[in-house]
Amino acid sequence: MITTRFAPSPTGRLHLGHAYSAALGHERARELGGRSLLRIEDLDQTRCRPGFVDGIVEDLDWLGIDWDAPTIVQSQRTGAYDEALQSLMARGLVYACFCTRADIAQSLSAPHGDAPSAYPGTCRLLPQDPQRRASTPHCWRLDSAKALHLAGLPSWTEADGARFTAAPHEIGDAILARKDAPASYHLACVVDDAASDVTLVVRGADLRSSTPTQRLLQSLLGLAEPSYLHHALITHAGGRRLAKRDLAPTLAAMREAGVNGRALARSLLAGELPLGFAWSEA
Ligand code: GLU
Numbered sequence: 001m002i003t004t005r006f007a008p009s010p011t012g013r014l015h016l017g018h019a020y021s022a023a024l025g026h027e028r029a030r031e032l033g034g035r036s037l038l039r040i041e042d043l044d045q046t047r048c049r050p051g052f053v054d055g056i057v058e059d060l061d062w063l064g065i066d067w068d069a070p071t072i073v074q075s076q077r078t079g080a081y082d083e084a085l086q087s088l089m090a091r092g093l094v095y096a097c098f099c100t101r102a103d104i105a106q107s108l109s110a111p112h113g114d115a116p117s118a119y120p121g122t123c124r125l126l127p128q129d130p131q132r133r134a135s136t137p138h139c140w141r142l143d144s145a146k147a148l149h150l151a152g153l154p155s156w157t158e159a160d161g162a163r164f165t166a167a168p169h170e171i172g173d174a175i176l177a178r179k180d181a182p183a184s185y186h187l188a189c190v191v192d193d194a195a196s197d198v199t200l201v202v203r204g205a206d207l208r209s210s211t212p213t214q215r216l217l218q219s220l221l222g223l224a225e226p227s228y229l230h231h232a233l234i235t236h237a238g239g240r241r242l243a244k245r246d247l248a249p250t251l252a253a254m255r256e257a258g259v260n261g262r263a264l265a266r267s268l269l270a271g272e273l274p275l276g277f278a279w280s281e282a
Contacts, residue, residue, distance in 0.1 A: 001033070004034065009041045013244065021203060029068075040053055063264065096141075097139050097140070156212075171212050193226055194223035
C-alpha cells in the first residue's frame with residue numbers, strides 16, 4: 001500500500017509551495033487507495049514555534065486535505081532517534097565534533113537548496129574524550145567515509161521510475177544530533193519515514209540534495225527504501241524563492257482575501273498558478 005507524508009517545520013506560516021507539496025502527496029495516496037500522513041518536524045527548538053503548528057493544521061484543512069492517522073510530532077519521538085544514533089555509534093560510524101557553535105548551529109533543519117556542507121573532518125580523528133564531551137557543546141557527525149565503505153554509494157528511485165546513484169561529493173559528514181538536540185533533520189526523517197511505513201517521499205526539488213545522505217542512513221540502519229517524488233518549486237514570477245517571511249503567498253493571507261482553498265489545491269495540481277507566481281525546477 002502506498003503511504004505518503006507531508007512534513008512541515010513549524011517555523012512560519014505555510015505558503016503556496018507547501019500547499020502544492022501537501023496536495024500532491026495527498027492526491028497520490030488517494031489515487032492509489034493508500035494513506036497520507038502529517039508529520040510536524042519541530043526538533044529545532046530555536047526556530048520552531050508551537051503557534052505555527054495550529055496555523056499549519058488550519059491551512060491544510062482549508063485546502064481540503066485530510067489525514068489517515070494521528071499527526072506525528074517529532075519532539076515526542078526523541079527516544080526512537082536516540083536508539084538509531086546509539087546503534088550507529090556502537091558500530092563506530094559517528095564521532096563527536098567540537099567545531100564552533102556557528103558551524104554546529106546551522107545544522108539541524110532541512111537544508112533547502114544547499115549542497116551538503118563540505119565539513120573538512122577536523123574532529124574525525126580526535127581521540128574520543130568523554131570528559132570534553134561532558135563539558136563542551138558538540139554535535140555528532142556521521143563518519144561518511146566509513147559509512148560509504150560499509151554501505152556503498154546510495155541510490156534511489158524517483159516516482160517516474162528513474163534510478164539515480166549519488167556521487168561521493170554529494171555526501172558529507174552530516175550532523176546527526178547535537179548535545180542539546182536529540183536528532184537532526186536527516187536522522188529524524190529516516191527514522192520516522194520508516195516507522196510510519198512511508199513508501200513515497202513527496203517533497204520539493206530543493207530537498208533533493210538531502211536524498212543521498214538519507215538513503216545512506218537508511219542502508220546503515222536497515223530501514224526500508226521509499227521512492228521519491230522531488231517536485232517542481234513555486235517561485236515569484238521573477239524567479240525569486242518564496243520565503244516564510246514573505247506575506248503575500250502565505251495560505252493564511254489568501255484565505256483572508258477570500259480565496260477558496262479546495263479550488264486552489266485543485267488548480268495547483270492541474271499546474272495552474274495564481275497570477276504573479278511561476279514554476280521552477282530547482
Ligand atoms: N521539514 C522539512 C521542511 O521544512 C521537510 C522535510 C521533508 O519533506 O523531507 O520543509
